Amino acid sequence: MESLLHGKHITICVTGSIAAYKAASLASFLKKKKAEVHVILTKSASRFVSAVTFKSLTGNPVITKMFDASSFIPHISIAQLSDLVLVAPATANVIAKAANGIADDMVSATLLSSTAPKIIVPAMNTAMYENPITQQNLKKLADFGFEIIEPDCGEMACGSSGKGRFPEINQIYGKIIQVLSSKRTTALSGKKVLITAGGTIEDIDPVRFIGNRSSGRTAFAFAKAFIAMGAQVSIIAANVSERALDDFASTFTDSQIIKVRCAADMENAVNEHFKNCDLLFMCAAVADYKPNYSTHKIKKADDNLVLELSRTNDILCGINNFTNKIIVGFAAETDNVEEYARRKLEKKNLDFVIANKVCGEESAIGGEKSSLLLFSKGRSEPFVFPYAAKTENAFNVIEKISELLTERANGQFRRKADAAHIHE
Numbered sequence: 079m080e081s082l083l084h085g086k087h088i089t090i091c092v093t094g095s096i097a098a099y100k101a102a103s104l105a106s107f108l109k110k111k112k113a114e115v116h117v118i119l120t121k122s123a124s125r126f127v128s129a130v131t132f133k134s135l136t137g138n139p140v141i142t143k144m145f146d147a148s149s150f151i152p153h154i155s156i157a158q159l160s161d162l163v164l165v166a167p168a169t170a171n172v173i174a175k176a177a178n179g180i181a182d183d184m185v186s187a188t189l190l191s192s193t194a195p196k197i198i199v200p201a202m203n204t205a206m207y208e209n210p211i212t213q214q215n216l217k218k219l220a221d222f223g224f225e226i227i228e229p230d231c232g233e234m235a236c237g238s239s240g241k242g243r244f245p246e247i248n249q250i251y252g253k254i255i256q257v258l259s260s261k262r263t264t265a266l267s268g269k270k271v272l273i274t275a276g277g278t279i280e281d282i283d284p285v286r287f288i289g290n291r292s293s294g295r296t297a298f299a300f301a302k303a304f305i306a307m308g309a310q311v312s313i314i315a316a317n318v319s320e321r322a323l324d325d326f327a328s329t330f331t332d333s334q335i336i337k338v339r340c341a342a343d344m345e346n347a348v349n350e351h352f353k354n355c356d357l358l359f360m361c362a363a364v365a366d367y368k369p370n371y372s373t374h375k376i377k378k379a380d381d382n383l384v385l386e387l388s389r390t391n392d393i394l395c396g397i398n399n400f401t402n403k404i405i406v407g408f409a410a411e412t413d414n415v416e417e418y419a420r421r422k423l424e425k426k427n428l429d430f431v432i433a434n435k436v437c438g439e440e441s442a443i444g445g446e447k448s449s450l451l452l453f454s455k456g457r458s459e460p461f462v463f464p465y466a467a468k469t470e471n472a473f474n475v476i477e478k479i480s481e482l483l484t485e486r487a488n489g490q491f492r493r494k495a496d497a498a499h500i501h502e
């Protein structure tokens with residue numbers, strides 16, 4: 079089961095901003111992510127977009143009135159049903175009502191009666207947004223535990239330019255994931271995870287290089303899964319798909335992304351950031367060999383050219399893991415996947431190895447799907463994750479790792495540091 083929002087009841091309160099039409103795209107986006115989407119429209123919002131639009135997009139009835147015949151007290155039932163309430167777009171008016179406990183329509187009554195986490199997405203004219211009254215109301219809501227997404231800057235519907243635009247849907251989605259995950263306690267809650275992504279590039283001369291086909295999609299899928307389990311993620315990205323990087327960066331704006339080029343840069347970046355992480359997730363395809371760099375473009379000649387390649391450092395082997403950090407390595411193999419993965423677990427002293435096949439019909443490289451094996455220290459048989467979307471498998475693998483870490487923390491599994499101590 080992929081979606082991080084699968085089966086979650088999300089209520090979108092749409093209020094009377096010109097950006098109300100963008101809430102239709104948001105509702106459709108969340109529905110595609112498998113959420114159960116409910117919409118409440120204020121009277122002025124329904125002047126901008128009709129209830130029929132939202133009903134068609136979500137498949138659920140749209141609430142426009144405080145009292146209707148089908149349910150005696152709808153604001154209580156929708157408030158209780160929701161896993162999350164989103165006000166998008168939120169006008170200065172609804173922000174002021176919520177900040178002052180006014181409950182005179184379905185939106186403001188739902189905000190007052192729901193105990194679910196709440197996200198406010200202000201979108202309005204710049205002067206209204208920057209007015210100290212609105213700012214004070216937003217601060218009040220933040221102090222009461224509401225999450226506020228800052229509006230974007232740019233050209234406004236009224237012709238002026240400034241802050242107040244409805245943000246990108248990806249950014250709202252990222253905040254929803256973070257807010258929902260913070261309500262759940264897992265072995266990864268609050269943990270700092272350092273993920274390496276993509277393929278390194280080893281330069282031959284100023285125009286040529288040796289690279290590999292890794293796109294970083296697997297790393298970004300795992301990064302999302304870690305965030306959904308409550309972790310804070312930093313990514314060291316070598317050569318990755320620009321689209322996958324932009325998609326991730328615009329969704330999870332709190333995640334740090336460090337760009338590197340070659341294996342040596344990656345090694346330096348890992349060594350620098352490793353000390354601050356709880357878990358290192360070495361997903362990148364790091365070059366094993368590099369050419370001797372020529373500062374001049376190598377000229378074509380009649381003879382064949384022989385490039386001499388020297389070994390790069392193995393980053394995982396060089397990590398001094400004196401502390402209780404969790405280290406996860408990857409094994410991308412064309413043959414003998416299981417055997418090589420088991421060897422890697424031992425040789426590189428890893429907690430987990432995730433193995434995948436990089437040839438044949440189920441090849442993981444470059445595409446959107448993969449099948450994975452998860453090897454865990456001290457367990458001979460791997461956990462098998464059959465061929466499916468990378469996002470789905472990433473989520474399932476991280477849930478399993480979290481479960482295994484909980485077992486270890488409960489003492490069912492002796493930490494490697496303890497084991498080393500006993501052997502002394």
Ligand code: C5P
Pocket residue numbers: 341360361362363364365366390391392393394395406407408409410422
């Ligand atoms: O030994 P092999 O390269 O197959 O191991 C793969 C694992 O080791 C991956 O997790 C990869 O990120 C990591 N690696 C590394 N340093 C290298 C090459 C690979 O840490 N120079």
